[in-house]
Amino acid sequence: xxxxxxxxxxxxxxxxxxxxxxxxxxxxxxxxxxxxxxxxxxxxxxxxxxxxxxxxxxxxxxxxxxxxxxxxxxxxxxxxxxxxxxxxxxxxxxxxxxxxxxxxxxxxxxxxxxxxxxxxxxxxxxxxxxxxxxxxxxxxxxxxxxxxxxxxxxxxxxxxxxxxxxxxxxxxxxxxxxxxxxxxxxxxxxxxxxxxxxxxxxxxxxxxxxxxxxxxxxxx
Ligand SMILES: Nc1nc2c(ncn2[C@@H]2O[C@H](COP(=O)(O)OP(=O)(O)OP(=O)(O)O)[C@@H](O)[C@H]2O)c(=O)[nH]1
Ligand SMILES: [Zn+2]
Numbered sequence: 001x002x003x004x005x006x007x008x009x010x011x012x013x014x015x016x017x018x019x020x021x022x023x024x025x026x027x028x029x030x031x032x033x034x035x036x037x038x039x040x041x042x043x044x045x046x047x048x049x050x051x052x053x054x055x056x057x058x059x060x061x062x063x064x065x066x067x068x069x070x071x072x073x074x075x076x077x078x079x080x081x082x083x084x085x086x087x088x089x090x091x092x093x094x095x096x097x098x099x100x101x102x103x104x105x106x107x108x109x110x111x112x113x114x115x116x117x118x119x120x121x122x123x124x125x126x127x128x129x130x131x132x133x134x135x136x137x138x139x140x141x142x143x144x145x146x147x148x149x150x151x152x153x154x155x156x157x158x159x160x161x162x163x164x165x166x167x168x169x170x171x172x173x174x175x176x177x178x179x180x181x182x183x184x185x186x187x188x189x190x191x192x193x194x195x196x197x198x199x200x201x202x203x204x205x206x207x208x209x210x211x212x213x214x215x216x217x218x219x220x
Contacts, residue, residue, distance in 0.1 A: 030060035066102050066109070069139030074154045077136050081126030082158065089162065093117040093208030094130045103174045104141035112170030112185070117208025118155060119162040119193070119201060125155070144170055144188050152190035163193030165205035 034056035038047040046052075095115040103110050116130050137150045152166040169187045176183040189209070195201045 027057075027060060027064075030063065031056045034059040034063075063107075065139075066100070067140055069136045072136045072139075074133055074136050074158070077132045078125065078129045078158055081129050083124050083126070084122060085120070085124050086122065088120040088122055088124050091117060091119055091204045091208050092124060094127055095208075095211075097131050097134055099134050099138045099168070099170075101138040101142045101144075101147060101170075102140070103172055104143055106174035106178075107141065108172070108174040108177070110142075110144065110170045110172040110174070112168055113211075114151070115167045115209040115211065116151070116155070116164070117205045118159070118164035119195065119204065121160055121162050123159050123161070125159055130155075144168055144172075144186055148188040148190040152192045156192040161193055162195040163191065163198075163201050163205055165189065165191045165209040167209040167211075169211065 035047070038052070038056060093115065094117075097114040097116070098111070099114055100109055100111045102108070114134050116134075133154055134151055137147050137154070148166050148168050152164050155161065155164045155166070167187065167189045169185055171183060171185055175181075191202065191205060196205075
């Protein structure tokens with residue numbers, strides 16, 4: 001029977017104390033920037049309350065998280081998950097994908113749901129990669145129209161598909177929480193691919209990329 005207390009104490013003795021990594025220069029300047037904004041907007045008395053001491057650093061970290069798609073490469077995100085499937089030409093639709101983005105005008109969040117439908121041409125994409133592609137483009141300062149287009153165009157380029165439709169429905173907090181103070185929702189649609197103007201193709205894409213309950217009944 002091993003001596004447990006000896007084993008335990010030797011484990012404790014060999015534990016290495018991990019120092020937190022040094023703050024990066026860009027984090028320091030982002031924190032300083034948020035501090036300035038808070039001082040200017042709230043006044044120094046409110047901004048320097050002890051409860052808000054860490055707020056500039058937290059805000060900088062949150063902002064970095066919300067823009068982590070900047071510089072990310074969609075090709076890397078997809079990796080090896082493009083699969084050759086002989087005869088694959090029929091509709092594939094991935095619906096109800098939630099997303100969060102950041103309005104490039106006000107730096108306020110907009111969030112919603114995406115539906116993606118495409119007609120492959122012998123190559124299909126791993127299903128999770130649609131959500132990953134959407135996130136790469138959403139986690140940047142955006143407007144909804146460009147986000148919709150970028151997702152559609154990246155799918156077309158990656159797969160060489162017959163046609164693809166991306167539909168987004170979102171609420172913009174810059175519109176609902178300030179300014180107009182109107183909680184409207186905005187729907188955008190982008191259709192791409194060599195067969196996008198074929199009426200039958202278009203009809204199928206519309207069914208796949210719409211919010212409706214099921215194939216055959218939904219319409220945009
Ligand atoms: N088309 C489009 N417009 C957006 C999007 N996000 C925000 N906006 C709009 O961008 C516009 C910016 O208008 P500005 O007049 O420059 O800014 P503002 O004075 O803050 O405008 P208000 O929001 O009306 O108070 C607003 O109408 C926003 O609603 C988006 O994704 N797409
Ligand atoms: Zn905005």
